[in-house]
Amino acid sequence: MTGPKSEVVERTCCVACFANSDVRSFISARATIGNCDYCGTVDEYTVPVHALVDLFAPLLGQYRIAGTDEPALGESALPRIVPTSLPDHIAGWNVFAAGSERSDALLSDLVNCNAAENYRLDIHVMWVSAFGLWIYEGPSWEWHSLCHDIKFRTRYFTSTNVTVGTGHLARLLTTSRLRRIAVTEPQLHAYRARRGDFYSQDARAVTKDMGAPPPERTTAGRANSAGIPVLYCALDQVTAVAETRGSRGDKITTVELVADAPLDLIDFTNFDRLRGGSPFTATSPADLYERTKFAETLSLMGRQMSEPVNSDDAMIDYVPTQYLSEYILHNGYAGFIYESALSSGGLNVVLFNPATVRIENPQTIAITSVQYKISRVEWDNELGMPIFTSLNDE
Numbered sequence: 001m002t003g004p005k006s007e008v009v010e011r012t013c014c015v016a017c018f019a020n021s022d023v024r025s026f027i028s029a030r031a032t033i034g035n036c037d038y039c040g041t042v043d044e045y046t047v048p049v050h051a052l053v054d055l056f057a058p059l060l061g062q063y064r065i066a067g068t069d070e071p072a073l074g075e076s077a078l079p080r081i082v083p084t085s086l087p088d089h090i091a092g093w094n095v096f097a098a099g100s101e102r103s104d105a106l107l108s109d110l111v112n113c114n115a116a117e118n119y120r121l122d123i124h125v126m127w128v129s130a131f132g133l134w135i136y137e138g139p140s141w142e143w144h145s146l147c148h149d150i151k152f153r154t155r156y157f158t159s160t161n162v163t164v165g166t167g168h169l170a171r172l173l174t175t176s177r178l179r180r181i182a183v184t185e186p187q188l189h190a191y192r193a194r195r196g197d198f199y200s201q202d203a204r205a206v207t208k209d210m211g212a213p214p215p216e217r218t219t220a221g222r223a224n225s226a227g228i229p230v231l232y233c234a235l236d237q238v239t240a241v242a243e244t245r246g247s248r249g250d251k252i253t254t255v256e257l258v259a260d261a262p263l264d265l266i267d268f269t270n271f272d273r274l275r276g277g278s279p280f281t282a283t284s285p286a287d288l289y290e291r292t293k294f295a296e297t298l299s300l301m302g303r304q305m306s307e308p309v310n311s312d313d314a315m316i317d318y319v320p321t322q323y324l325s326e327y328i329l330h331n332g333y334a335g336f337i338y339e340s341a342l343s344s345g346g347l348n349v350v351l352f353n354p355a356t357v358r359i360e361n362p363q364t365i366a367i368t369s370v371q372y373k374i375s376r377v378e379w380d381n382e383l384g385m386p387i388f389t390s391l392n393d394e
Contacts (some may be wrong), residue, residue, distance in 0.1 A: 061285025191240035212354040239346030268302025
């Protein structure tokens with residue numbers, strides 16, 4: 001039984017409807033000048049909606065309407081697993097230009113372009129991944145297995161160690177988009193901070209006191225084992241100060257870290273960049289799914305790298321990130337970037353070789369106020385890590 005065909009195929013959209021450059025280029029190469037039925041732009045490059053159906057097939061093929069028997073998933077699930085509306089899923093890909101009403105109408109017409117009017121799919125009901133629960137398969141699950149093994153079973157030689165180290169993890173690092181940082185540019189200076197007024201006490205000692213500690217004084221951290229110095233810093237001064245965990249009235253010494261050459265760093269902080277490029281370069285839904293799955297795993301690793309660690313548990317909880325850090329080092333990278341847990345929006349940097357930067361512009365900073373944010377902590381057995389839910393917004 002079929003109903004009357006939808007009039008969607010007769011509607012036209014324009015380049016102004018989209019933020020994605022691949023879609024805009026696709027339209028421009030095939031367009032005629034006309035008026036857009038969605039955003040109202042006149043005398044613009046336009047194409048019929050049906051002309052975009054094949055282009056959008058890999059992206060829209062990632063999702064399906066949730067069934068009534070879908071397993072319950074909470075905040076612990078990876079992004080894009082949690083059931084939500086299709087516009088919410090697609091929003092993370094930055095496909096459409098600003099304007100939710102017109103983008104929702106255009107998305108709905110793309111989904112239902114060839115559907116009978118009586119059988120249109122509702123994009124505002126719950127949609128889920130068309131490929132199942134990513135956490136239970138592939139590199140994400142193997143990363144969880146590796147973390148568990150090196151924390152609680154065997155530290156250096158495990159089955160997942162070999163699998164992840166030679167397979168998935170190698171691909172994750174080699175296919176991720178790197179953030180190539182020339183720290184000589186003013187806006188990309190790195191900053192380091194330590195509690196204490198080293199500068200006022202002895203300006204000549206700043207270089208020694210503000211660099212990495214010597215091996216015999218190096219304690220374990222999230223990116224290094226005891227005895228192996230690395231340089232922890234931040235991309236802005238406020239974040240560097242926040243990472244000292246100082247209190248009101250504390251004096252903090254800060255310095256700028258300047259490199260004379262670009263540094264290749266793994267960037268764990270931007271999921272859109274980690275996803276591996278535009279979804280419209282994928283050849284099929286399965287191809288895009290594989291790329292997204294690896295990107296999700298990088299995002300998971302980045303969240304674990306940024307997770308606050310209680311000092312009582314630091315030794316054991318740092319083991320997986322120390323392993324990941326050494327793997328990045330041995331693949332030839334200068335370090336990595338991860339989100340700060342102590343400064344909202346701040347980015348931290350780990351540099352494996354402290355000699356790659358020089359110390360400049362020492363300053364003494366006073367902490368004049370501290371803002372507290374609190375979260376409810378719940379342990380997630382599936383993820384094997386704590387989940388933090390902010391209480392400040394409640």
